[in-house]
Amino acid sequence: MLLTDSDQAMLHGEAGGATRTAMELLLATAEAEGASELLDISAAHIDGCLYHGQAGLDFARSLRDGGAKVVVPTTLNVSSLDLLHPKLYRGDPAVASAARQLMDAYVDMGCVPSWTCAPYQLPNRPGLGDQIAWGESNAIVFANSVLGARTGRYGDFLDICCALTGRAPAVGLHTDQGRRARLRLDLDIPDHLFDDDLLYAVLGHVMGEIAGTEVPVIVGLDDRATEDRLKALGAAAASSGTVAMFHAVGVTPEAPTLDAATGGMEPETRIVIGREELNRARASLNQGGGPLGAVSVGTPHFSVNELKELAELVSGRSTTVPFYVNTSRDVLAAAEQTGAVEIIERFGATVVTDTCTYITPIMGDVDGVVMTNSGKWAFYAPGNLGVEVAFAGLEACVVSAVSGQVIVGEEW
């Protein structure tokens, strides 16, 4: 491993014990990944602020108490608590207390209390070619694919190690070579489906199952694949698979052409995705008939545009079941200016910030199926919350909430 003088200094504790620990862990990981050197990063996003047990808190505290401070602008992912609406938390107060201590430890280290899984919806997001170290699987895939910024998959612990040292292993998606598509996915789908939000989450789910850890290139998307839709696609692909980057020819910044995405080399594998695969995936995420118990949307966190779309759909209507909308405190503040939040609350929905309904006890005991428009929520909630999930587009979620019945719509 080629270390700079500055790397050596950090490794020898010249920047303090916490930074030394961070550099040691970073180097162990870099070696596991086969890196021969580290590179400078300009930003970090920390996933480790979500409480998963004592180990995460012990680690954060050990760094904080060792005097650790981040050396690059560093945002924080969702936590276990909604600090703006603390009464929404229905879990164990001891866990809430530990979760709060974890949040405080990261803020003490100089991180920005953004508490969102969608840091790409914050101001000053990274751009094309920027080297960054992001945690949170949906943020990673969005940064690489949609922003053209360069990040590996930084898990809990390693994320803060990068932020404390300003360094990351120079391998994989940080390099031109690692970003080339080796798997080509052609879409054979009726044109009208590209106007359906749900297509993108379902396509993401299928892509994740096929791609595993590969970088795929999708041929067949067009400018109807908006940022919000690419967000849904990437989040689903990073749940059903380990997709950390995809290209979409003519849509994502590093794929103006197929050749640009592949580096001019023919992909090793080419797969056609048609209506049949999409319907199968859609059915696999739909477990429930029966009465509707609740609705949850906004995984990843809703953008201002998505809150506006929801406001248009729910205007003048009322929900008959608990209806949760997850977003960030920054997006909420921006959307409040537009009047969308007031309409959504008049509908009877509960806005959740700083956290998300599938990672912390907010929903309580639900009597019936929970409906969502998120492939990621549909994938993880059954295991995390023990609920049955119905999966449909945003409009179907609203129609179902108004009627009290699960209406997922016809198969494609």
Next chain:
Amino acid sequence: MREVGYRVLVDGVATGELLRLTEPLSLWGGLDTETGLIIDRNHPQVGRNMTGVIVSMPHGRGSSSSSSVLAEALRVGTGPAGFILDTPDSILVVGSLVAHRLYGRVCPIVCGPLPEGSTGIWMIDHNHVDPVPGPYPASFSSG
């Protein structure tokens, strides 16, 4: 038959019953750290227990929270004895290293292909992987 030439991602020695995961598992959302049980309902090995076993897995999957979950499982004592991966996974590596640093837990991770049809008790011995011949003590009862 000794399988040699494994790449060491986290060094150590561990013995346990082999649990072959036929698909990658995200520990976050997939492992209950209180019980060690696999809870991802979409996973073929859902319901199996990871406590004290040598987990063989193609690669990691999904959420970047899996480092925390692995470290917590190792802290509590519900975590696996070690991992044999087909491809390196830094998220598991970091989880294992932090558990060692904070609690002295050793959970070696090696990378390399395991022979088809491997079952029973296996040992990770630094860069070697060995099947342990039976009969096995009752504490290793399979299932």
